[in-house]
Amino acid sequence: MSELISALNRRGVNFIKTVDISMLSVKENRGYSVAILIGIVLSEGYIFRLSKGNIADHSEFGGKEHLVNELADWTADFIITKGYKAFAQSEKNLLNGFYDETTKTTPLPHKKIAILAGLGWIGKSNLLVTKQYGSALCMCTILTNAPLPIENRSIIMPKCGECTVCKDICPTGAIHGSTWEPGMNRDSIVNVYHCNGCLKCLVNCPWTQKYIDNNIDKQNECRKG
Template sequence: MVNELISELNTRGVNFIKTVDISMLSAKENRGYSAAILIGIVLSPCYIFRLSKENILDYSEFSEKEHSTDKLAEWTADFIIAKGYKAFAQSERNLGLHGFYDETTKTTPLPHKKIAILAGVGWIGKNNLLVTEEYGSALCMCSILTNAPLPTENRPIIMPKCGECTVCKDICSAGAIHGSTWEIGMNRDLIVDVYHCNGCLKCLSNCPWTQKYINNNSSE
């Protein structure tokens, strides 16, 4: 089942797939599921280049790939259910329909980022986004919770590699980024003021790790 699922998702445009054991998490977080699948689609270097160098506000590719990861997560859940197991896609639509998104605090019980951290994909940056060595923050993610007996690949938690960099804080016109370095168990509000974030994507596109991704793939 796993190889078939990975092959199908790759064919449908998914760039990376990770499976992690979430049985050690609280019941509120894992909701009785033992494993989580994380899928990610990478934003193109040319799109990120335009966002950062031309100083434009363009949600086109970001919105498209956010929607794609959501739909592929729902497709994955259906695929697993058809194999006789339980699964729940943590798409924006599903989280809202089932009451797992708190509009007041703008939180969910188990964010995609936490699953990514458990998988060792990256770390939480000062922009409160997942930052990876390969793509920076230029990626869209969604996750699926399941009881299917999947081989899991939990990795040690990667602590932030932002150092003294404050690019995201300095470029945030809304003043929503505090410049704090993430630590395990840290309250999100100490890192970013989500209530005043205007979603301009500047902190995503101008992160030096994202810029490194652009430079390494400038021919694409």
């Protein structure tokens, strides 16, 4: 595992989580017992420009989404060379029969694995929200039977409180403002058919803004030092 972590870190991955998914249905876990979640964080400068400049720029988001998908494929190949089975839930693989275009769903979303890992919670935007990065991250997952150490944690309930920033800023009215609960239907939170992918909910979430502020403060301290 340490060899894999080092290789992924060198390639730009910011965090790696491994969770037990053996308790899930076969439709979800495809017969695999472990899921690996890898994530790449969006830069604070990029988020700052999007939120303060009110501009539409998918360059970094699109680039890191592409990279994390490629690295998921690479990870699966790496595990296979070690004699185990693995399936990368990358975009190209999910589109090959594992993505329902009608409902815009997959059997096992990356967010569900992130929830099992205790990484964050589902916000009112239906995005994963974390204490450390807000929603400023791109994720992908790999399913495997490799005997890896697992990191399942208690489910973190939403910490959005009465905040409705994502709902209020959504230009298409796709976000309903509902607070997520385990087992809740996605459609009760957001109308994915009305979402135009503008990223405004992602960059303007107070938790994402806190990520920006914390990093800017650290940079200023380094300059003073």
